[in-house]
Amino acid sequence: MGKLTINFTATIDRPIGTVHHGTTYPINYGYIPDIIAGDGEEQDVYILSNLPENQVPLSKFTGKLIAIIRRKDDNEDKWVLTTADENFTKEEIIRQTHFMEQYFDSKVELFDEK
Template identity: 55%
Template sequence: MTRLINVTIDRPLGYQNEYGTVYPINYGYVKNIIAGDGKEQDAYIISRNVQTPIESFDGVLIAIVKRHDDVETKWVISSPGEIYTTEEIYDQIKFIEQHFDSSVYLVD
């Protein structure tokens, strides 16, 4: 049985941060899961089923992004049944991850 993870979106698709970066995907956090930075776990939403800004998302963990030069890891959440390669995932998240020494690890 696949456990769905709820992500609260605080940077929806199209969001622009203080550095001028526009988010091409939805991005948020998982409540009550504390990450390495002491804040709630961050998550990228990658799904062919979601191409608009959203407020929340229920999906499955498909990958973990390990930042080798930072205390944070990021989760990658997708719709159940969708399959992506590490390269496809990185292409979606490189708008932020290009600034870090990070690796994408698929989750079974």
């Protein structure tokens, strides 16, 4: 039996290069419409991809859920999406989301972990 893959379409509201509260976003960041997170807002997502077509500011992205970043000192988790053909290790996810997660006590859980 193969791995379970769950795809979501994210609306990108902080594309690569966006400066938000003094932080420049090096990756696309957005939310999943109609899924409500712990903060009462739509579920936030980091978009990770090494493909050139995803290394530019995007407005939408459809991809698979590969990880959940659990924040121990915040009331919401962050999801991590990537393309169907890409995968990232915990270390790669930590490195690419460090620009924001450095301010939180967070832990990366790969989606397919038991």
